[in-house]
Amino acid sequence: MDLTIVGCGYLGLALAERLQLRRPQLRLTLTTTTSERLEQLSPLADRVQVCDATDPAQLLDALRQSSSAVFCLGPKGDRQVDTNGYRHTFVDSFRCLMSLLPQLPNLRQIVYTSSCSVYGDAQGGWVDEETPAEPGRGHGDVLLESEQLLSGISDRRVCILRLGALYGPGRELDRRLRGLAGVERPGNGASYSNWLHVADAAGALEAALDGEWIGVVNVVNDEPIRLRDLVGKSLQRQGLAPVHWLGHDEPGSAGRRIRNTRLKQLGYELQHPNVDQSGVFSASQVP
Ligand SMILES: NC(=O)c1ccc[n+]([C@@H]2O[C@H](COP(=O)([O-])OP(=O)(O)OC[C@H]3O[C@@H](n4cnc5c(N)ncnc54)[C@H](OP(=O)(O)O)[C@@H]3O)[C@@H](O)[C@H]2O)c1
Structure with missing residues (x-):
């Protein structure tokens, strides 16, 4: 298999590192939008290319030699981007990909890392891949539109992984939550969040490529967790003051x-079934 990973940020990089260790025979192309990152990525791959996926010439060049492509892209920079920024990154990139497909006959497999945010709010209920996605307006809506574009490709194997929120080395939960110690927060923290260790995100991507998965697959750990439990456990472990929740959560x-039933049915075994395992809250305990 020849593989291109389009977008080597947190997850794309984790996948590249995993594949380099486990699949040294794989011919790997990595992309970055900035020449400054070429040096960082070069040791991990056979080819590293500057590629903005909205640029047809650059995307064609990045995909030309590959039979598989993983799209792990996301808006650049640390700032939150607005819906238009999101749309440009995702929708424009996939429109560009679609326009190029006739020139990419060897590209048989396309995997895209979408997000569970496409489900929108389900009032705390369980959802699976059969549940209609109702993200409402905004970022989730853009991701759903991106999914729909890719799902319309009929002559390639397309797999859409809906990921939970990523954490792991470099994005440790304790460090991210520590600023909440002792503060007052609106609501009661009852809302559920769904998490995924970056090692499992990379593992599921490798499994999707190997197993030639098709369609939508939720990729989350086994235990959705209420915000107040997530924050409470983390602050307690760090010996910090708890959050003061001020009242009731807003409706919606x-x-x-x-649910990750389909992921399990496809044979994937989570390394980190919940956020409590193997010290994932703590940087020093992350393997
Ligand atoms: N992070 C999460 O918690 C989470 C949760 C659910 C789903 N996901 C999905 O997983 C994706 C990857 O997440 P991540 O945390 O790894 O994101 P990330 O660290 O922000 O990395 C995204 C990478 O995409 C590249 N990129 C940006 N615009 C591009 C464009 N127009 N063309 C090509 N590449 C472009 C950038 O590469 P350069 O910087 O090298 O230019 C950036 O490093 C997300 O976008 C989302 O779809 C993530």
């Missing part, structure tokens, strides 16, 4: 609990 903010 209870979140959703994502």
